[in-house]
Amino acid sequence: MERYYVTTPIYYVNDEPHLGHLYTTVAADVLARHARMSGKEVFFLTGVDEHGQKVEQAAAARGIAPIELADAVVERYRSLWPRFSISNDDFIRTTEGRHKRAVTEMWKRLDAAGAIYKGFYEDWYCVPCETYWTGTQLKEAGAWEGKTCPDCGRAVEQVREESYFFRLSDYQDRLLDHIRAHPEFIGPESRRNEVLRFVEGGLRDLSISRTTFSWGIPVPGDPEHVIYVWIDALTNYLTAAGFPGEMPHWPANLHLIGKDILRFHAVYWPCMLMAAGLPLPERVFAHGWWTVEGEKMSKSRGNALKPDELLEQYEADVLRYFLLREVPFGQDGDFSFAALKARYNTELANDVGNLLNRSLSMLHKYRDGVLAAPADEEEGDRALVADVEGMQRDVEAALARQAFHEALERINAVVRHGNRYVEENAPWTLAREGRDARLDTVLYHLVETLRLVALQLAPFMPVKCAAMLAQIMNAEVDVAALSLREHGGWGLLAAGHACARPAPVFPRME
Numbered sequence: 001m002e003r004y005y006v007t008t009p010i011y012y013v014n015d016e017p018h019l020g021h022l023y024t025t026v027a028a029d030v031l032a033r034h035a036r037m038s039g040k041e042v043f044f045l046t047g048v049d050e051h052g053q054k055v056e057q058a059a060a061a062r063g064i065a066p067i068e069l070a071d072a073v074v075e076r077y078r079s080l081w082p083r084f085s086i087s088n089d090d091f092i093r094t095t096e097g098r099h100k101r102a103v104t105e106m107w108k109r110l111d112a113a114g115a116i117y118k119g120f121y122e123d124w125y126c127v128p129c130e131t132y133w134t135g136t137q138l139k140e141a142g143a144w145e146g147k148t149c150p151d152c153g154r155a156v157e158q159v160r161e162e163s164y165f166f167r168l169s170d171y172q173d174r175l176l177d178h179i180r181a182h183p184e185f186i187g188p189e190s191r192r193n194e195v196l197r198f199v200e201g202g203l204r205d206l207s208i209s210r211t212t213f214s215w216g217i218p219v220p221g222d223p224e225h226v227i228y229v230w231i232d233a234l235t236n237y238l239t240a241a242g243f244p245g246e247m248p249h250w251p252a253n254l255h256l257i258g259k260d261i262l263r264f265h266a267v268y269w270p271c272m273l274m275a276a277g278l279p280l281p282e283r284v285f286a287h288g289w290w291t292v293e294g295e296k297m298s299k300s301r302g303n304a305l306k307p308d309e310l311l312e313q314y315e316a317d318v319l320r321y322f323l324l325r326e327v328p329f330g331q332d333g334d335f336s337f338a339a340l341k342a343r344y345n346t347e348l349a350n351d352v353g354n355l356l357n358r359s360l361s362m363l364h365k366y367r368d369g370v371l372a373a374p375a376d377e378e379e380g381d382r383a384l385v386a387d388v389e390g391m392q393r394d395v396e397a398a399l400a401r402q403a404f405h406e407a408l409e410r411i412n413a414v415v416r417h418g419n420r421y422v423e424e425n426a427p428w429t430l431a432r433e434g435r436d437a438r439l440d441t442v443l444y445h446l447v448e449t450l451r452l453v454a455l456q457l458a459p460f461m462p463v464k465c466a467a468m469l470a471q472i473m474n475a476e477v478d479v480a481a482l483s484l485r486e487h488g489g490w491g492l493l494a495a496g497h498a499c500a501r502p503a504p505v506f507p508r509m510e
């Protein structure tokens with residue numbers, strides 16, 4: 001069976017879950033659900049990143065031990081995801097024993113390959129970003145005068161300490177070769193170019209241990225040093241796959257991340273894997289950044305949207321839909337309640353909801369809810385069937401490129417087609433004129449279109465689609481067990497099948 005291994009980043013426990021975390025996780029969930037429906041053996045991983053100076057400091061500020069802080073925040077993530085129908089197969093914590101073993105083994109392999117040496121580290125460090133900057137980089141960014149972080153603008157501090165280094169520079173050419181030979185390795189295209197330019201500019205060896213704090217995994221044989229949090233964190237993708245044991249799921253098919261952590265995933269991570277003699281992930285895709293009502297989300301502004309609070313006002317599926325529909329995946333976007341309501345009312349209430357409601361209402365009004373076999377197909381019927389079949393191919397292709405917005409737009413096009421088809425065929429006139437065969441054909445085409453639309457929407461809105469399918473199939477439908485191969489063919493609804501009475505699935509938002 002074909003495998004599909006997809007990951008989200010593991011989220012820092014010094015922060016509470018917010019809209020950005022939800023975004024990546026929902027996107028990965030849609031791909032995981034779609035891959036399962038396509039018959040693949042899916043491994044979908046998410047989790048939390050618990051080590052590092054930031055966490056140590058956040059815990060100290062609250063007067064608790066780092067692990068206490070981590071335990072509390074982990075629960076926030078763990079309890080949140082099921083409320084958004086997130087179907088992850090594993091949830092990793094970097095404080096788990098399996099992860100410590102994997103990171104320790106990773107270090108040993110890098111060391112055995114001659115990729116690690118001890119030296120002195122003299123640089124500028126941004127604690128909140130956990131990023132090191134050279135003096136040159138600060139000058140280039142115009143941040144030298146104020147000694148501020150080019151990314152976040154906060155103060156950087158100078159450090160000189162003994163440190164282990166990873167020979168990143170040794171892998172520059174191999175990495176360039178790999179990126180050039182595998183155009184699909186980094187997406188979207190603009191990010192790929194960004195990484196190419198960065199690597200072509202020259203890679204500097206990377207400091208990969210710290211002695212100034214202790215909340216981390218110790219360097220094997222030198223416990224004064226803890227392993228740099230990014231070496232620790234990136235290795236999670238291997239840990240969950242079984243490293244250093246058998247890894248049936250590795251290499252991952254897709255690391256889904258935000259653009260903020262692209263360099264770690266598309267430069268450091270592949271070089272580490274090359275050094276350790278392990279295969280590289282197939283693809284890293286970096287999506288864009290959400291602002292909220294035009295403003296950057298931040299702790300200091302206190303405007304970070306909390307997913308659990310959003311649930312007090314909106315259904316999870318509606319949020320899932322909006323996040324993936326509103327912004328072309330890969331670009332930045334703005335979250336606003338006005339935009340959410342507009343999208344919902346236009347595309348879900350007016351288009352999908354209306355098509356479902358009017359189709360099932362007419363079926364009940366004219367045929368007591370029972371479908372008859374379609375008779376003489378006309379040009380317009382065939383066009384609708386062709387559009388539905390085209391949708392199935394196009395959605396598949398769009399999701400293979402992580403183009404969620406295109407997939408949803410394609411599904412919506414079929415829904416609009418369905419609503420046009422109702423107007424063009426005017427079933428009320430067919431009923432009045434007693435054109436029974438024609439009426440049966442039109443009603444059949446409508447319900448079958450709706451069934452296949454619901455099937456395509458199921459990875460995006462599992463709960464809403466279960467409600468749609470419950471009415472269409474007149475039975476409870478387990479969306480997790482849907483199969484595109486088994487249920488995706490046109491014409492599977494049998495003559496004589498009775499649909500349930502319609503009940504609004506997408507009532508208008510006022």
Ligand code: ME8
Binds near residue numbers: 008021024049235258
């Ligand atoms: O970076 N818009 O964890 P993190 C969109 N622990 N996505 C956003 C976002 C926004 N405004 N803000 C955050 C870390 N994200 C590391 C990862 S992986 C080996 C280690 C999302 O908690 C986006 O996916 O800071 C981003 O990459 C991630 O949250 C960063 O989460």
